[in-house]
Amino acid sequence: MNKEELKVSAIQNGTVIDHIPSSKLLAVVALLHLENIKTPVTVGYNLKSKKMGKKSLIKIADRYFTDEEINQLSVVSPNVTLCIIKDYDVVEKKQVQMPDSLHGIVQCPNPKCITNNEPMKTIFHVINKEKGVLKCHYCEKEEKLEKARLVSPSNV
Amino acid sequence: MNRSVITLANLSKEKIQYLIRLSEEFERHTNRRLLEGKVVATLFFEPSTRTRLSFETAANRLGARIIGFTDPKVTSSTKGETLHDTIKMVSNYADVIVMRHFLEGAAQYASEITDVPIINAGDGSNQHPSQTMLDLYSIYKTQGHLDNLHIYLVGDLKYGRTVHSLLMAMRHFNPTFHFIAPKELEMPEEYKIYCEEQNIKYFETRDFNEDVIADADILYMTRVQRERFTDLMEYERVKDSYLLCNQMLRKAKSNMKILHPLPRLNEINIDVDSNPHAYYFEQAHNGLFARQALICDVLNIGLDQILNDNTIID
Numbered sequence: 001m002n003k004e005e006l007k008v009s010a011i012q013n014g015t016v017i018d019h020i021p022s023s024k025l026l027a028v029v030a031l032l033h034l035e036n037i038k039t040p041v042t043v044g045y046n047l048k049s050k051k052m053g054k055k056s057l058i059k060i061a062d063r064y065f066t067d068e069e070i071n072q073l074s075v076v077s078p079n080v081t082l083c084i085i086k087d088y089d090v091v092e093k094k095q096v097q098m099p100d101s102l103h104g105i106v107q108c109p110n111p112k113c114i115t116n117n118e119p120m121k122t123i124f125h126v127i128n129k130e131k132g133v134l135k136c137h138y139c140e141k142e143e144k145l146e147k148a149r150l151v152s153p154s155n156v
Numbered sequence: 157m158n159r160s161v162i163t164l165a166n167l168s169k170e171k172i173q174y175l176i177r178l179s180e181e182f183e184r185h186t187n188r189r190l191l192e193g194k195v196v197a198t199l200f201f202e203p204s205t206r207t208r209l210s211f212e213t214a215a216n217r218l219g220a221r222i223i224g225f226t227d228p229k230v231t232s233s234t235k236g237e238t239l240h241d242t243i244k245m246v247s248n249y250a251d252v253i254v255m256r257h258f259l260e261g262a263a264q265y266a267s268e269i270t271d272v273p274i275i276n277a278g279d280g281s282n283q284h285p286s287q288t289m290l291d292l293y294s295i296y297k298t299q300g301h302l303d304n305l306h307i308y309l310v311g312d313l314k315y316g317r318t319v320h321s322l323l324m325a326m327r328h329f330n331p332t333f334h335f336i337a338p339k340e341l342e343m344p345e346e347y348k349i350y351c352e353e354q355n356i357k358y359f360e361t362r363d364f365n366e367d368v369i370a371d372a373d374i375l376y377m378t379r380v381q382r383e384r385f386t387d388l389m390e391y392e393r394v395k396d397s398y399l400l401c402n403q404m405l406r407k408a409k410s411n412m413k414i415l416h417p418l419p420r421l422n423e424i425n426i427d428v429d430s431n432p433h434a435y436y437f438e439q440a441h442n443g444l445f446a447r448q449a450l451i452c453d454v455l456n457i458g459l460d461q462i463l464n465d466n467t468i469i470d
Binding site: 110112113115117118119120136137138139140141142 | 239240260282
């Protein structure tokens with residue numbers, strides 16, 4: 001373990017989400033609802049990274065996430081790495097995968113879509129994973145992933 | 157399983173042929189007591205007299221009773237009630253809900269809230285499956301089949317949801333489409349990509365004259381609406397170029413029929429009405445049988461029951 005990593009305290013059991021672009025850190029916090037988590041959460045912001053220049057990471061003690069929860073992160077940062085920690089050791093490393101559908105993550109750009117007019121969750125189908133094309137389950141309008149706006153946290 | 161009809165775009169070839177078969181039976185015997193004891197709700201969050209009358213006639217002629225509203229101004233949605241709550245409430249009363257809404261995706265959402273089947277009678281500019289069903293039935297009736305037809309779509313191909321739905325529903329039948337529209341209203345790129353993916357042949361042109369339409373089996377006219385144009389000069393320039401008049405039909409094939417979802421404005425001259433190629437009023441009449449087919453299908457009333465129906469009145 002080198003000195004840079006030691007700046008953020010190690011966890012015994014839990015999940016480390018690494019290689020988050022710093023600009024996306026708060027979006028990741030919102031998507032995983034970390035504001036509601038009761039176990040210790042350590043956030044590293046603007047750390048040095050060989051791969052990315054600057055990066056952010058989050059360590060969540062005593063908490064594991066389902067693949068479905070984690071894959072929702074691919075909307076904001078497709079290159080995030082996930083480390084599953086058990087007894088201080090990394091027992092598994094995962095990359096996020098673009099899921100087949102996104103639930104309650106992306107806001108529909110169509111103002112006449114029912115999702116923008118009713119208190120309800122949005123659903124988008126990922127119809128082209130390579131090109132990042134989404135299609136609203138309700139109004140059927142298509143949207144490019146890079147243009148997608150996230151739903152405001154109060155609606156998630 | 158919820159048997160709602162939200163769109164026809166994902167129906168199989170067999171299912172479309174089956175619904176046409178049902179429509180034929182209802183045309184043969186329109187008045188029945190097949191739905192006696194059933195309640196059909198017609199919820200029109202946006203007024204549409206033509207569609208509502210057609211649905212209500214379809215249900216009435218099968219012996220169902222009808223509840224509903226024709227104008228949201230008189231309902232609790234003006235008090236701010238959510239669609240969710242309105243649908244939950246009506247689900248307590250009705251066996252099938254026919255709904256028209258100004259928001260896109262409203263019918264899909266409604267079908268997820270309730271076990272009562274929903275028939276989408278139009279959701280904003282998105283889908284209008286009963287219109288597509290009556291278009292398909294009209295094409296089938298006038299041509300004797302749906303296969304290998306040359307279908308000419310004329311007018312507003314950008315916003316006209318009927319042409320988009322028709323294009324998708326025809327994909328099983330090897331059609332050749334001809335898109336005739338001004339630049340501002342041409343067929344959107346996503347539907348051209350769809351045609352390519354589905355191996356549907358299409359041609360595009362801006363010209364609309366007797367030679368262009370000489371090979372048509374179906375001439376599907378739509379409204380060119382002034383409010384669709386950002387450039388009103390452009391509207392003034394093109395508005396009369398997509399007007400069909402009697403003399404343009406001199407070279408038409410004998411089997412060719414002119415369809416229009418109605419209401420028409422000025423895109424079909426009234427001198428066409430008496431031409432044997434004109435079919436738009438019969439087309440609207442076919443909507444009655446197509447809607448009877450859809451209502452029975454969502455209520456799980458099948459072809460066997462309709463063929464062995466002893467409630468036929470006429």
